[in-house]
Amino acid sequence: xxxxxxxxxxxxxxxxxxxxxxxxxxxxxxxxxxxxxxxxxxxxxxxxxxxxxxxxxxxxxxxxxxxxxxxxxxxxxxxxxxxxxxxxxxxxxxxxxxxxxxxxxxxxxxxxxxxxxxxxxxxxxxxxxxxxxxxxxxxxxxxxxxxxxxxxxxxxxxxxxxxxxxxxxxxxxxxxxxxxxxxxxxxxxxxxxxxxxxxxxxxxxxxxxxxxxxxxxxxxxxxxxxxxxxxxxxxxxxxxxxxxxxxxxxxxxxxxxxxxxxxxxxxxxxxxxxxxxxxxxxxxxxxxxxxxxxxxxxxxxxxxxxxxxxxxxxxxxxxxxxxxxxxxxxxxxxxxxxxxxxxxxxxxxxxxxxxxxxxxxxxxxxxxxxxxxxxxxxxxxxxxxxxxxxxxxxxxxxxxxxxxxxxxxxxxxxxxxxxxxxxxxxxxxxxxxxxxxxxxxxxxxxxxxxxxxxxxxxxxxxxxxxxxxxxxxxxxxxxxxxxxxxxxxxxxxxxxxxxxxxxxxxxxxxxxxxxxxxxxxxxxxxxxxxxxxxxxxxxxxxxxxxxxxxxxxxxxxxxxxxxxxxxxxxxxxxxxxxxxxxxxxxxxxxxxxxxxxxxxxxxxxxxxxxxxxxxxxxxxxxxxxxxxxxxxxxxxxx
Numbered sequence: 001x002x003x004x005x006x007x008x009x010x011x012x013x014x015x016x017x018x019x020x021x022x023x024x025x026x027x028x029x030x031x032x033x034x035x036x037x038x039x040x041x042x043x044x045x046x047x048x049x050x051x052x053x054x055x056x057x058x059x060x061x062x063x064x065x066x067x068x069x070x071x072x073x074x075x076x077x078x079x080x081x082x083x084x085x086x087x088x089x090x091x092x093x094x095x096x097x098x099x100x101x102x103x104x105x106x107x108x109x110x111x112x113x114x115x116x117x118x119x120x121x122x123x124x125x126x127x128x129x130x131x132x133x134x135x136x137x138x139x140x141x142x143x144x145x146x147x148x149x150x151x152x153x154x155x156x157x158x159x160x161x162x163x164x165x166x167x168x169x170x171x172x173x174x175x176x177x178x179x180x181x182x183x184x185x186x187x188x189x190x191x192x193x194x195x196x197x198x199x200x201x202x203x204x205x206x207x208x209x210x211x212x213x214x215x216x217x218x219x220x221x222x223x224x225x226x227x228x229x230x231x232x233x234x235x236x237x238x239x240x241x242x243x244x245x246x247x248x249x250x251x252x253x254x255x256x257x258x259x260x261x262x263x264x265x266x267x268x269x270x271x272x273x274x275x276x277x278x279x280x281x282x283x284x285x286x287x288x289x290x291x292x293x294x295x296x297x298x299x300x301x302x303x304x305x306x307x308x309x310x311x312x313x314x315x316x317x318x319x320x321x322x323x324x325x326x327x328x329x330x331x332x333x334x335x336x337x338x339x340x341x342x343x344x345x346x347x348x349x350x351x352x353x354x355x356x357x358x359x360x361x362x363x364x365x366x367x368x369x370x371x372x373x374x375x376x377x378x379x380x381x382x383x384x385x386x387x388x389x390x391x392x393x394x395x396x397x398x399x400x401x402x403x404x405x406x407x408x409x410x411x412x413x414x415x416x417x418x419x420x421x422x423x424x425x426x427x428x429x430x431x432x433x434x435x436x437x438x439x440x441x442x443x444x445x446x447x448x449x450x451x452x453x454x455x456x457x458x459x460x461x462x463x464x465x466x467x468x469x470x471x472x473x474x475x476x477x478x479x480x481x482x483x484x485x486x487x488x489x490x491x492x493x494x495x496x497x498x499x500x501x502x503x504x505x506x507x508x509x510x511x512x513x514x515x516x517x518x519x520x521x522x523x524x525x526x527x528x529x530x531x532x533x534x535x536x537x538x539x540x541x542x543x544x545x546x547x548x549x550x551x552x553x554x555x556x557x558x559x560x561x562x563x564x565x566x567x568x569x570x571x572x573x574x575x576x577x578x579x580x581x582x583x584x585x586x587x588x589x590x591x592x593x594x595x596x597x598x599x600x601x602x603x604x605x606x607x608x609x610x611x612x613x614x615x616x617x618x619x620x621x622x623x624x625x626x627x628x629x630x631x632x633x634x635x636x637x638x
Contacts, residue, residue: 001091002580005572012155014091019057019157031163032062034180034201036379039063039208040215042070042162044142045347045364046208047149051090052372052494054156059379061160062200066167066189070150073236074316075142076361077265077272078103081128082443082471083362084135085613086369089494092148093135100138100266103127107245108431111255113423118306119252122424123431127249129438131596134474134487137442139265139272142361165190169197171205171218173332173342182342204375204388205343208368213349219332221345223352225325225403230410231277231286233296235317238270243307246271251430253417257302261413270315275300276413277319286321293317324407326351326399330367330392340385341392344371351399353406362443363402367395369494373611376496382534382544382635394448405440409433444471448614452633455608455617462605463503463618465597472499472609475597476590481579483555485586488593489613491548496611498631502549503594505604505621509553510562510582515604515621516549520564522624523547529624530631531566536638540571544635547581552594552601554587 003013023032037053039046042065053061079087079096087093106127112120128137153160169185180201188196207215211223243262250262258276265271275296280286293314301308327350331341347364371391377383412433420426439445448454448469457468466473474489492499508514523531524541534544549567551558560568560582567581585592594601606627608617619626 002578005574005576007574014151015155016055016157018159022057022159023060025159025161031166031198032060032200035060035062036203037061037206037375038182038184038200038202038204039206040168040213041065041208041210041347041349042067042146042164043208043210043347043364044076044145044149044361045349045368046206047146047153048086048365049206049208049346049368049372050160050162051149051152051156052369052496053375054153054158054160055495056376056380057156057158059158059376061158062163062202063160064163064166064168064186066165068165068190070146071143073141073143074318077139077142077263078359078361079138079140079145080359080362080441080443081133081135081137082446083365084138085133085471085474085489086365086494087148088135088490089492089613090149090152091493092152095148096138096140096145097136099144100140101264103137103139103249103263106249106251106434108428108434109245109250109252110417110421110428111253116255119254119304121245122428124248125431125434127438128442132439132442132444134489139263141266144266145361165192166198168207168209168214168218171207171215171343173219175339203342203379206368206371207343207345207349208347208364209349211348211352213345215343216327216345216349219343219345220334221327221329221350223325223327223350225323225352230322231280231289231291231319232322233275233277233291233293233299233317233319234272235275235293235296236265236270236272236315237309237311238313238315239309239311241304241307241309243304243309251413251434252303253428253430254303254305255417258299259413260300260303273300275303280321286319289319291319322410324353324403324410326396326403330396330399331388333389333392341388344388344391346371346395351403353403353410359402359406359441359443363399366398366443366446369612370395372494373496377635384636387634390451390453393451394453397449398446401440401445405437409437446471446614453610453616454614455619455630457618459605459618459620459623462600462603462620463597463607465599466607466615466618468615468618470615472501472607472613472615473597475593476586477550477583477593478555478586478588479580480551480555480558480560480582480584485588485590488548488550488583491546491580492609492613494611497542498545498611498616499609500545500547501607501609502547502621503599503604503607504549504551506552506601508551508604510551510558510560512562516551517564519606519621519624520547520549520566524564524566526624528628530628530635533628533637534631534635541566541569542571542578545631548583549581550583550585550593552585555584558582558584 332343346367
């Protein structure tokens with residue numbers, strides 16, 4: 001983490017200097033008449049987007065929520081490793097790791113062949129595969145996650161905060177103008193203002209307002225899908241039990257009473273249970289059965305026999321039926337129309353599924369992490385508005401993958417065990433499927449197809465372990481200037497900047513005349529360089545493209561004083577030198593990034609990484625023209 005760039009100031013470095021001319025906020029302050037981006041909904045998707053946009057005070061952002069304040073308990077709880085990598089970019093991954101429950105092992109329980117009315121443990125699976133990520137899979141109260149995003153917003157230059165107590169009534173788009181063409185009608189949801197209505201004009205609107213999204217309805221979107229006709233209950237409880245794996249994630253299948261999913265929660269005492277209840281008729285909803293928390297507790301005790309649960313406090317509970325659905329598009333552009341989108345949906349507003357795969361909250365945040373930097377580029381004038389067409393294309397494909405995989409997983413969880421599974425002659429299907437799904441459940445199966453934002457695989461062999469279109473897979477390095485061991489991927493921030501990681505070839509060092517020097521000199525001086533073409537006068541040289549270098553030598557074998565200027569630039573108001581652009585291989589056994597990510601040691605390479613942490617291109621160190629062409633297809637010249 002770097003600070004004091006524009007001069008010394010006391011206090012928490014997380015609190016950034018406030019931008020001037022910010023909007024006045026308070027219970028009696030008027031709402032703005034127009035904004036650049038209006039976000040509906042303060043769930044994880046909405047807050048993830050707001051936290052990104054809050055860093056740019058020149059972008060007027062408004063986020064509304066019909067509830068009167070943030071939630072305090074309940075809802076989703078699982079955060080996969082990919083999302084934790086994203087949290088690192090927002091600056092609160094370490095706080096999350098300290099506060100939360102880490103899912104290290106998943107235990108599987110099935111009927112005991114000797115006594116089928118009782119359950120027995122049949123296996124354990126490591127929950128996060130080795131080197132799939134440096135981050136853990138964690139469980140956290142969703143309300144606490146909201147607080148972390150709200151803190152990022154409050155500390156940002158714009159001091160952004162939600163406008164609570166307002167809900168969407170209607171959204172209309174005027175295609176004849178580019179001047180705030182979206183008119184949003186909102187209504188007081190509290191009754192305090194006598195259900196008054198207001199209109200706000202926006203350049204863009206993002207509906208993160210749940211499965212019953214008014215934004216989706218306003219643009220003609222419909223959820224299509226099916227239901228599993230199965231009632232489930234979920235409850236967070238404080239309880240005593242003789243069940244031995246209560247502090248491990250557990251999938252429990254009984255012979256005749258259904259299934260239970262146990263998820264320990266943060267703090268060491270509370271845990272969550274998903275409890276299978278009854279099958280539903282095709283035209284029936286779970287709410288029709290009038291299940292109670294006592295029904296859930298009784299069902300759990302029947303499933304867990306011979307073990308029992310003595311519930312001391314029910315913190316939160318809910319009944320639901322499993323459904324899987326998805327919209328046909330994530331924006332307001334009709335099929336076949338040739339225009340750029342103005343209204344978007346994200347999260348449950350455009351895809352719904354069961355909660356048992358633990359993906360809903362994660363995929364929702366990844367939706368808006370994908371969209372956020374694109375909105376910043378367009379609103380700052382760095383990219384054409386056609387860039388926003390890529391959001392629906394990229395995220396719709398991933399939502400389909402989610403719904404299909406979750407559909408299969410929900411069916412497997414509710415399926416009865418076979419005789420071969422019960423007598424141990426066959427590994428249970430649920431364990432086989434769990435192992436097969438590890439990459440998916442970790443959030444690491446996303447693979448964006450080639451496009452203007454994802455280059456071809458012509459030079460993929462130069463960094464075979466950093467697949468183009470997949471997330472940048474971090475690995476250990478040592479920072480040259482101070483010999484600090486760290487993860488290379490942790491230099492990325494949620495700041496809408498591109499990263500260019502330059503991996504030196506075997507013969508390269510910091511000495512002048514090497515391929516690294518030639519590349520750095522070209523990036524700084526040549527008119528065709530993307531750094532020169534897309535960085536505006538007066539901006540820091542790394543304002544758009546943040547260049548970092550990784551050498552194969554250890555830190556004590558390189559000369560800092562010989563580095564090219566691009567790798568120790570002077571930036572900020574005071575023009576202070578940045579010493580954190582250059583890295584070496586780890587020398588303490590944590591791992592060799594060149595070996596771990598299969599990077600060509602002889603030739604080295606360039607790896608271009610998008611602002612949302614996905615690998616966009618792999619090129620040779622002398623691939624100047626290809627690098628220029630790639631960025632030229634996305635960013636406008638200055």
